[in-house]
Amino acid sequence: MVVPPAVRCAPADARRYTVMSTYHRYSIADGGNTSLDELRECLRDIDPLYDIDGDTVTFDGAECGIIIDIAGRGDPIFNDDINLLGRFADNDPAGDEIRRRLDGSTCMVTTQVTADCDGMALDALWEWLRVHKKGTLAYEGGSFRIDK
16 A cells, blocks of 8 residues: 555644455356456556555556456355355346345356555456456446346
8 A cells, every 4th residue: 555655744643544445256156267467467468567465466667556356156255256256146137136146156256346446457357357267247236237
C-alpha cells in the first residue's frame, strides 16, 4: 500500500489512512483452471511492463491496486466463496443458471481491488478469462456476468 507522505510522516497514533477495497471473483466452470503465470502473460500481452509480483499486479514496478488469489475446489476459501456467491445468486433473475455454474466450478480467480486500481489491467484479466476460461464473473455485492 502506498501511503501519502503527509500520512507516512505523522505520528503512529495519528495515522488513519484507509484504503477501501472490493472483491470480484471469476469462477471457472469449464472444467479447467488457471495460474498466476497465465494471468501474467495475459497482462504482458497488453504491455510488457505489467507483472505479478507475489500476488500483486504491478506496472513498471509500481503496484496497480489489484491483488490476485487463485483457489480450487476443496480449498476452504473456494468453498466459502462459492457459498457466498450462491446466496447472492438467490436474488438474481438468472439464479438457477448461476448456481449450476457455481456448482460446476473447479477454480476461482479472486481480485481484491482498491480505489486506485488500474482499470485497464483489471478489464484485460476479465476479458482473457471470458475468452479462454468459460465461467461466471461476480462483482462485489452479487452482480453477475455469465460467459458462454
